[in-house]
Amino acid sequence: MTAAAPAALTHEQIGVLARAVSRAPSVHNSQPWQLLVRGTEVDLLERRDVELRRHDPAGRDRLLSCGAALTNLELAVRALGRDCHVEYRDDDVVATVTIGRERAASARVYSLYQAIGRRRSHRHRFFHNRVPKDVHTAVVAAGETTGVHLVVPARLDKLAELLGFATRVLREDRGYQRELETWTAHTHGWDAVGDGVPEDALSPEALPVAGLVRAGTPVPDDAVLAARLAAENLLVLCTDGDARADHIAAGAALQRVWLTATAKALVGSVLTQPLHLTGFRARLVSELALPGVPQAIFRFGYPAVPAAPSPRLPLGELFPDGPTGGIR
Ligand SMILES: Cc1cc2nc3c(=O)[nH]c(=O)nc-3n(C[C@H](O)[C@H](O)[C@H](O)COP(=O)(O)O)c2cc1C
Missing domain, CATH: 3.40.109.10 (NADH Oxidase)
Structure with missing residues (x-):
């Protein structure tokens, strides 16, 4: 008998991933990423249309930002109690996260996941x-x-x-x-x-x-x-x-x-x-x-002082096919 395939993500679980990605730091808060969810595979896409010609002509900071978002994505998958495998890609897709079977998140993963919402740029002394x-x-x-x-x-x-x-x-x-x-x-x-x-x-x-x-x-x-x-x-x-x-x-x-x-x-x-x-x-x-x-x-x-939060784009903009098009 073969074991059942890992379950696809629910809408609520996709929401958890989207919120985690959206809270990542990014160059000039440009949020140069999108998500494409295909069953148990999630592609993190690089938005190359987000251009900073003077600051970042080669798009290096844009990729660094996507790398930060990838960490958040992986932590969110693991915090949901699922195993995952991350594979870097070589096109507009930064990486594909393949979601595996259920696996309890470690205390360390969970504490890093919880820090996602508290982290912000603190530019003060x-x-x-x-x-x-x-x-x-x-x-x-x-x-x-x-x-x-x-x-x-x-x-x-x-x-x-x-x-x-x-x-x-x-x-x-x-x-x-x-x-x-x-x-x-x-x-x-x-x-x-x-x-x-x-x-x-x-x-x-x-x-x-x-x-x-x-x-x-x-x-x-x-x-x-x-x-x-x-x-x-x-x-x-x-x-x-x-x-x-x-x-x-x-x-x-x-x-x-x-x-x-x-x-x-x-x-x-x-x-x-x-x-x-x-x-x-x-x-x-x-x-x-x-x-x-x-x-x-x-x-x-x-x-010494609290730091103000920065805004984020609506979560719907994370999905290239529109707010409801993230699930295929
Ligand atoms: C690749 C990258 C480069 C950044 N460079 C700077 C920088 O030179 N100076 C700065 O004050 N913030 C920099 N930031 C921080 C972003 O401006 C910040 O993450 C963004 O405005 C979102 O705010 P938050 O970090 O409070 O969520 C950078 C962030 C990333 C990911």
Whole structure:
């Protein structure tokens, strides 16, 4: 007698997956993903129509964002009490998650799943950065996987120099700032939509170490910046290569790190803005002796103030065939 095939997902279960994906972090809160549900297979699709020509011309951050969404998707499937297998794909489909038989979620999976709704970008200063050693180790370990490395930068003077330089360049780049304005200006008022970064989520004290560099972002001198960096916990997330699969893996690892930190009452935010400047990553590799290609910088600590949430697009937009077309 052959065992029964794993059951297809119900509408309620698909709703759980969609909410988890939708809460993932994404570049400029662009939410560049969709879901296609086919029985027990769920495709996470990359929305290539979401373009950030100045910030992310190659779509690297878009794939990192999809990688973060993939982590949420997998956690949600497991939290529903189902086994699953994730396979990276090489086209508009980022990955296919094949849902297997019933299997109780581990306590760790469940705590990361529960952190999905609490995680948000915290671009403010931290109350303090003294994180117990075992907690720090667990946060780093959550991101370590084949081909992905997390590095605590040792030369903060060099990092401050590079970030200060990047801030001055980005601040003066009119085309870049115009694009950023369209992603930071349209989340308020009568025409509010569900994407973009709201003003409330951007710290008023946003030094280049904390948030998005805008035309008015202050650039302190390198020593002040280095002191500010020393008051944070920083991780540079690096990959062995710089191809599509590396970007997806980096995004997935970043989200595991962020959720692990959230589960442990920490808060944080991510920086990729400077990494898009020509030559910046090569300088970072040589000045910080990095073991791979830097994809993102994660800063974390204990919160001093709460951080405002960012909006999300309606869940129906996650499904390419319309709100009810996600199930085939
Ligand atoms: C790949 C990627 C790159 C990002 N780069 C930056 C950045 O350079 N600066 C920043 O302040 N936030 C950055 N973010 C955070 C997003 O702006 C944030 O996730 C989004 O606005 C949604 O808000 P939430 O994280 O509070 O849910 C990045 C996020 C991702 C996934």
